[in-house]
Amino acid sequence: MATTMSAIEHRGWLIDPRSYEADGNRWCPRALVSRVDRGRFCTHDVRALLSVTFDTAMDADVYAIEMAKTWIEDRDYRPVGQSAAFGITPFSTPS
Numbered sequence: 001m002a003t004t005m006s007a008i009e010h011r012g013w014l015i016d017p018r019s020y021e022a023d024g025n026r027w028c029p030r031a032l033v034s035r036v037d038r039g040r041f042c043t044h045d046v047r048a049l050l051s052v053t054f055d056t057a058m059d060a061d062v063y064a065i066e067m068a069k070t071w072i073e074d075r076d077y078r079p080v081g082q083s084a085a086f087g088i089t090p091f092s093t094p095s
Contacts, residue, residue: 005061011076015068019060026053027060031068046071 007016016032029048034041046068054060 005058005065008065010069011072013068013072015065015072017061017064017068019054019057019064021057022053025055027055027057028053029060029064029067031061031064033068033072044071 005017007014009015013033013035016034018030018032019027020030022028028050029052031046032043033046034043036042046064048063048067052063054063
């Protein structure tokens with residue numbers, strides 16, 4: 001992992017771009033979003049589809065940050081209680 005951008009804050013969440021190189025010449029967008037919510041550490045790993053790749057780490061990180069912002073905004077507007085229906089907990093991360 002050789003990310004080029006620093007972590008940023010968006011709506012109380014910390015977005016840490018963690019794009020990674022695949023196949024030796026393409027970059028896959030990935031970001032870790034986290035925050036402390038009611039005394040508990042919440043984290044989520046945001047990844048693009050495997051078919052979404054970029055020529056540079058910087059381009060992948062820019063895309064990863066936008067994906068993470070979208071995830072945060074979608075989460076903010078989800079009706080109360082709906083997150084439990086999807087199996088999302090404060091400590092959930094995709095497998």
